[in-house]
Amino acid sequence: MGPFLCTTSDVPEGGRKSVQPESLPELVVCNVAGTFYVLAATCSHGEASLAAGRLLGCELECPLHAGRFDVTTGGATRRPAKKPVETYQCVEQDGGLYLTDAASSAASASQAA
């Protein structure tokens, strides 16, 4: 199991939260109808944290130019955002949310890049 992200109660249904695990890029945890999704928080369009945007159903809206991303795939669904953002697998254990091992190595790789 990878690094701890947050407790599940930190992110109520319809909510999103910025998390900053050590030596990883900023991530955003979204709760869509009880399912948690983890994405790289930095917008693919410009310098903005998606964690500061609104979660609309399964779409996360960028606070800067209102581009949108499907949190289940990371794909951009509204312009001006066009490129996807990374998504990461997570697991729930004892009320805590953790990245999977594979996800955490992918995240540190993208941090290095």
Next chain:
Amino acid sequence: MTEVKERINPPLDAPDAAEEQYRWNRRYPELGTGPITTDRFLSEEHFERERKLVFGKSWLNIGSVHDFSGNGSFFVRDIAVLDVSLLVVQDEQGTVRAFHNVCSHRGNKLVWEKSGPCPYLFACRFHGWGYKQDGALASVPDEGEFHFGSDDKNPGKDGLGMVPVRTEVWKGFIFVNLDASGTDSLAEHLGPLGESLKDFPFDALELRHRYDVSDEANWKVILDAQNEIYHLPMLAPLHRFLGGGAFATNEDGYTRLLDFERLGLHTVFTSDSDIEWVDTPMRTAVAKAHPDGGLTTLPIRGPFVFHVLFPNMVLGFLGDFMFTYNVWPESVDKSVWEIRMHFPRPDTLADRVIHDLMKVRFRDLLCEDVTGHAALQVGLKSRARDVFVVGDQEVQIRSFHQNLDEYMERGNRG
């Protein structure tokens, strides 16, 4: 209707050249890279110069033959910036003429109606002088009491027709030139732009909608804001949504001009469409209304084409839909944005569904723009900055302002 199922004019440059940095500056280095002054959108003095040296001298599009209800009809065109009212007549034979809408007796505004079939004579409301469709004075009540002569100083009835205005029709578009001493023809004015559209089948299109929108902005603010697609992915919800449709963006989501050309005083730019883009359920369903899925049948240069006809007209195409703008200054910070939408004659009623959806969306898009124009004027008016900057993807704006300056310069000398 012309049935052309593929693009006739391939873009001048290969699309993959689009990512070259400063591409348009390289093509048109004479346009420079400097900023544009704020003052030209605000100062009364600049506006006066435009009134006199641009609107007073240039050919101006005042509408098209679609504005008549047929042969033997008229419309009145008031041009606020020039303080003139024109009577524009299409006679029984189809010839179009424009006159000052002024009675030769004591100067009354002759026709007060906006448009309609030509009356028996255009009769002045004041004392009833009557004029024919060719402008000739035909009837003077109590004529015997007038001292008609036969020369310029004391003209006779022959010399008291309505004052004609230079009028020419190009492809159904009516142009006038208020400079009575000018000698340039409309063909000279249109130059390479007229040439580039000389075979275009304008007859295949009919006028369906016209919006006269009053706009709280300098006329050039409106023109500039329309004359670029940099703002498309950003401005407002529908802009953002369509920013990837007819308007292709690069990997980073930024629009790129497919092509840009200076055509004498005029310009044209094109944008490609994004084939991967997924439209709304509504548009996707309506696309089935035509066997080609709404494929373009007109010979246009690209999916989106935008001509600026100097000084204040736009002629654009979005697929088979043609729009025109005429931006009429009323004062330095107030204008009327006249928008016309044209479509091919419908083959079936399903075509009318495609056309109406296009109209509704385009209209809402422009509705978003109106707010943008007013906000630009507010910002400029604060004079927080003396100049503002223009990117390479806004080269059209650079070209327009340079043409405007040079035109006024020539007018000053001439």
Next chain:
Amino acid sequence: MAEKTAQITTEPAVALPERFTGLVRFSDWIVSTEAGRIERRLTVEMAACREFYDAMMVELDDIITYLRTRPGADPSPQDQALLNLVFSLHEVAQAVEIYDQGAVVDGADVRLFTSVLERGPVGGTNG
């Protein structure tokens, strides 16, 4: 259907083509002018707009297949009524698919954009 009727003028009922008579429940949306359709988009509540949108989207393929068999000029009154119904759907689709409300978000009042060709004689009068 919950709606604020104050500014909406109801038009005399027009029949739809026979196969679409099931849509008569939406006959309030059969509006012959752009101004009237815009007015409904702006004043009918979103829940009712959505209900109309959802129901019409189900029928749309059939409607379009039918309209493709009808010549483009001089529609019958029934066909015109069907077109007017679809034109109302276009207005409502903007509200449902793009704005999540009737009015144009971050835009001007869309009532400024009603075709002057619908308002009687037009001149070149600006202002």
